[in-house]
Amino acid sequence: MSRWLCSAIIIAVLLLGCASTPPQVEAGRAAYHRGDYRTAWNEWQTCANQGEPVCMAAIGAGFEAGRFPATNQLQEAIRWYTLSARYGFGGAKHRLAVLGQPIPPADLAPAPIALRGLEGVGEALGQA
Numbered sequence: 001m002s003r004w005l006c007s008a009i010i011i012a013v014l015l016l017g018c019a020s021t022p023p024q025v026e027a028g029r030a031a032y033h034r035g036d037y038r039t040a041w042n043e044w045q046t047c048a049n050q051g052e053p054v055c056m057a058a059i060g061a062g063f064e065a066g067r068f069p070a071t072n073q074l075q076e077a078i079r080w081y082t083l084s085a086r087y088g089f090g091g092a093k094h095r096l097a098v099l100g101q102p103i104p105p106a107d108l109a110p111a112p113i114a115l116r117g118l119e120g121v122g123e124a125l126g127q128a
Contacts, residue, residue, distance in 0.1 A: 053087035
């Protein structure tokens with residue numbers, strides 16, 4: 001199975017049943033499936049920074065699929081899935097289990113947050 005098909009399946013599964021999510025979730029998904037990873041990153045980063053666990057998990061899936069640049073893409077994927085799982089998102093918990101990672105307790109309440117360590121991704125994707 002191709003890497004693109006795997007990433008498309010992961011994104012689809014993560015976003016299944018998420019009807020009451022911000023519009024950036026769908027906009028990011030549509031961009032991702034068009035191959036516009038810069039736009040997907042921008043959309044998902046915006047709502048992830050507002051505490052939206054679905055966007056955090058989608059970013060994790062982008063790293064897992066190798067679509068977002070990082071020195072260690074799997075480590076970044078796990079970091080994003082873990083953050084999403086701490087907000088209680090089941091899709092992220094599932095991906096962590098598939099990757100053989102521990103499932104953290106859901107100890108965070110959705111709220112605006114400032115995520116650190118994101119500075120290089122936008123530039124690497126060609127963001128102005």
